[in-house]
Amino acid sequence: MTTPVSIYVIHHPQCKVAEGLAKSLYDWFRLGYLSGDQSGAGLPVYYRRTLDKNGLLQPEIRFHEAALNVVVVLVDEKLVADERWRAAMVAMATAVTQMRQNFASAKTPSARASLPQVMLLPTALHESFYRTGPLYEGFNPIRLLELTLSEQIAVLRRAVTEAAARLLRGDGAENPPPLNVFLSHAKRDGRHIAETIRDGVRSFGQLVPWYDSNDLPYGSSWRRPMESAAAADTAAMIATVTDAYPTRPWCRREAGLARTPALLYPKGTNVWKIQPVIAVHNPGAKFVRGAAALHGAPRIGWNSMEVEETTERVVDRLVLEVLLGQVHRRVAVNLENYDRTRKNSLWKKSCYITWVPDEWTLLKLRSQLKQRFSSIVRIVYPGYGLSDSDKLDLDSAIESFGRNTELVSFEEIMS
Amino acid sequence: MRGAKRGLLVALSAGGVNSELAAHGIGVEHVEELMVRMAMRLLADGHRLCFGGTLGDPGKDLTKYLIETAEKWLDDKAAAKVDVTKPETWPLVNYSAWPHSRKITEDQRARLVGICQFIGIDPPGIPQNVLDSDAEPAVEKKHNSNALTAMRDRSARDADLRIVWGGRVTGASGWMAGILEEVACTLKLKKPVLVLGGFGGCARLLADFLIDPSASWPSQLNLAESADADRDALLTDSEREQLNARMIEIQKLVTQFRTAIHSEESVNGLSPSVIRSALLEENNRSVISLAADAAKQVGAA
Secondary structure, X not given: OOEEEEEEEEEOOOOHHHHHHHHHHHHHHOOOHHHOOOOOOOOOEEEEOEEOOOOOEEOOOOHHHEEEEEEEEEEOXXXXXXXXXXXXXXXXXHHHHHHHHHXXXXXXXXXXXXXXXXXXXXXXXXXXXXXXXXXXXXXXXXXOOOOOHHHHHHHHHHHHHHHHHHHHHOOOOOOOOOEEEEEXXXXXXXXXXXXXXXXXXXXXXXXXXXXXXXXXXXXXXXXXXXXXXXXXOOEEEEEEEOOOHHHOHHHHHHHHHHHOOEEOOOOOOOEEEOOOEEXXXXXXXXXXXXXXXXXXXXXXXXXXXXXXXXXXXXXXXXXXXXXXXXHHHHHHHHHHHHHHHOOXXXXXXXXXXXXXXXXXXXXXXXXXXXXXXXXXOEEEEOOOXXXXXXXXXXXXXHHOOOOOOEEEEHHHHHO | OOOOOOOOEEEEEEEOOHHHHHHHOOOHHHHHHHHHHHXXXXXXXXXXXXXXXXXXXXXXHHHHHHHHHHHHHOOHHHHXXXXXXXXXXXXXXXXXXXXXXXXXXXXXXXXXXXXXXXXXXXXXXXXXHHHHOOOOHHHHHHHHHHHHHHHHHHHHHHOOXXXXXXXXXXXXXXXXOHHHHHHHHHHHOOXXXXXXXXXXXXXXXXXXXXXXXXXXXXXOOOHHHHOOHHHHOOOOHHHHHHHHHHHHHHHHHHHHHHHHHOOOOOEOOEOHHHHHHHHHXXXXXXXXXXXXXXXXXHHHO
């Protein structure tokens, strides 16, 4: 089973800045692997820092092992000045150009599906990048010149995430439809943060902020555009959770709509999706209850002392959630097909979900299944697996399906 | 508790430097992530873990994260068995060699009661008053190298299974590459060891030797790669001879291990097929499964 996305970071072995940037990309796409409580598996990231005696990357990149290969080349003066490395990167640029042409000229979807996609992202750390011939001429570079290290990390992270998300969302098309980002907030005490985030969203080419959906009565026209976008799979949400937020029925409805599972395809599969959501918390001085629908969504505290940085992190994380959602969908579809073709009797009794489960979304899934819920014995979810204490929290929700229903992770199935 | 019939003490040994791991397309962070993922799985299966070497410095992030992993991923049944008066029931054991063992504070030991037992290993035969006094850097290095050897021997005696991957080849602090010494200590005691060769480093050199019955001993696995002129100048002739003899013994032990894993008989409680598969596997998910299987086999023995 090919992996949906693999990320390769190439740089000269003596460039310490590039080594640090590579690590920052690893940390980002591996979802903070060191924290030990991350059940979600991030995206695979590999390095290429050596050349073999023939001047080829060691080990070679096996493009066919992933449906989409994102290749980031960090170009500093050492790489450009080193004859062998310069030649290797020119060869890479030429090879990728050919692969792109092959992909573009494939006549049928099945022919395209058999070809790996490669996205080459050359990154300029030094002005000598413009001396790299085909690498410069054939590809729009990420420019990290004259930036501080933290700025370089932020720019690189955003560029790679956005590029990969764009390609995956478009299923190979260069320009997929823009993503509508709903900014759910309570006007009473969340407007300022929501407007700041709105401006941050606008700086992303493929994101369109959708803002004026709040403080309207039930049944007003806001609902149809939001539901249409959700149905068309062009929706994501950033919820600004302030003290007033959980007290507003329409805020709760927006959060509920975003996090209610829906079938990925209307017929024939049992793969489920939810919208990517980020919750930005800015609690005040009151005792309030939380918004249950957002319990399992990634959350961050709003830092009014570092507005720009916090906004960047929120928007970047939203795009990462979009990217991960796309990856998990592909894996879920592959797993379901795998079970189906092996005539595994479990596949008809399984739900393949594309998010790490929490109580609220599991109960909603049960509700969406209607009478079928009692036939479900297996709920398959992304990642390495939940800890026993996390699973304990989900016991009631799982038992509501049936006594024999269990949670199984993608990794457990693929092992 | 899923997994083995009994919870084991599993020794995890890993490490490396970017320059040596680069040829395999990975860096130190790949090695570290596997450590965390492996720990999650083995703890959830009800086993205890021990680790040492550079992880003995509590200031290092990986030590801190392993401890957090233990706190979050401990199997509920195993957690219920933790007795704060009995360190042998705690999920983690950290071995650290002198002088690094001295850096672990009382505050840290106290905060981690019930989670991690810290065992400091001194160089054998050196009086406390000598260790407590300031020493020349070369003398300190020699004491540290001897303490590392003693630490590896101690962890091999305590552990039921050892799993190794990565590992520095050149410039190790001890007398030889740490992974090599740990494997040797384990084999000498006829205990099970799993060498994960897919992540470069010393383990990869060992794996290449082990998988091919006709392969020559890896030229980089020798004492010279860990030589330190100042420290080695302090060796007496007898000590130098003992060190060379140890290296020959190690080659013999590993060669005998190679013969055994190419037979069909269990090797120290592990099936040869699991050992051989582990030598080649590069995928995180698969090696974690192999490790869990290995623990199950040892636990059932």
